[in-house]
Amino acid sequence: MVGTPMLFIRFGGCQAACERCDTPRARTQMSQFPIHGPAAKVVANPVKVADLTAHAMPLLRSLPFLAITGGEPLEQPGFLSLLLTRLSETGKNVLLETRGFHHRELAEVIPRVDVVALDVKLPSFSGRRLPVNATKDFLTIAMQKTCYVKVVVGPDTGEGEVMDAARLVADVGGHIPFVVQPRHDEKPPPPGEAERLLVLITQLTTILPDVRLIPQVHRVLRLR
Numbered sequence: 450m451v452g453t454p455m456l457f458i459r460f461g462g463c464q465a466a467c468e469r470c471d472t473p474r475a476r477t478q479m480s481q482f483p484i485h486g487p488a489a490k491v492v493a494n495p496v497k498v499a500d501l502t503a504h505a506m507p508l509l510r511s512l513p514f515l516a517i518t519g520g521e522p523l524e525q526p527g528f529l530s531l532l533l534t535r536l537s538e539t540g541k542n543v544l545l546e547t548r549g550f551h552h553r554e555l556a557e558v559i560p561r562v563d564v565v566a567l568d569v570k571l572p573s574f575s576g577r578r579l580p581v582n583a584t585k586d587f588l589t590i591a592m593q594k595t596c597y598v599k600v601v602v603g604p605d606t607g608e609g610e611v612m613d614a615a616r617l618v619a620d621v622g623g624h625i626p627f628v629v630q631p632r633h634d635e636k637p638p639p640p641g642e643a644e645r646l647l648v649l650i651t652q653l654t655t656i657l658p659d660v661r662l663i664p665q666v667h668r669v670l671r672l673r
């Protein structure tokens with residue numbers, strides 16, 4: 450999916466409270482939100498589905514993909530389901546990015562989703578244990594469509610927790626792509642970090658056949 454032009458709709462609100470949340474702005478719902486792009490504007494929130502659809506339609510016209518991200522979109526399944534139903538008339542592909550806690554809510558919207566990107570929050574990031582059973586339940590539904598798993602890895606991420614996440618994925622579906630994203634920080638990585646990552650992805654290929662090392666492009670480009 451890297452490099453594919455997309456319209457991003459970011460849902461506000463997330464109850465996960467990861468200790469090292471990297472999108473704190475998206476954890477609460479704002480009284481207004483910006484629309485970026487050629488016709489930039491600020492819109493009052495909460496917005497109605499019909500109004501959001503009207504804003505999104507012209508922006509989607511020349512793009513192949515709609516990406517839904519958060520916060521956590523699946524904490525608002527009713528709104529999400531209605532939005533995807535309204536936008537389905539555009540015929541655009543839909544990518545849903547989620548932390549993967551809400552498998553019942555995913556089951557509600559999966560018919561209108563083309564790609565599920567499961568962003569597994571590792572224990573050193575979230576401050577919680579890996580939610581093994583919840584993630585397996587989630588992946589079982591996500592596999593009805595194209596899906597991949599992503600983990601963000603920084604110099605302080607342990608190899609063991611990444612391997613645990615890969616084993617979890619292998620238990621459910623060995624063919625699911627597993628993306629390792631080196632965390633893009635303002636300061637450069639410490640010496641030896643690139644070599645450590647190369648060793649890590651080599652180890653991961655003993656568990657899963659499709660392992661990819663992909664940078665956080667939106668952070669490198671400073672996209673919001």
Ligand code: SF4
Binds near residue numbers: 466473
């Ligand atoms: S799931 Fe994402 S938005 Fe929610 S607390 Fe964790 S990092 Fe922040």
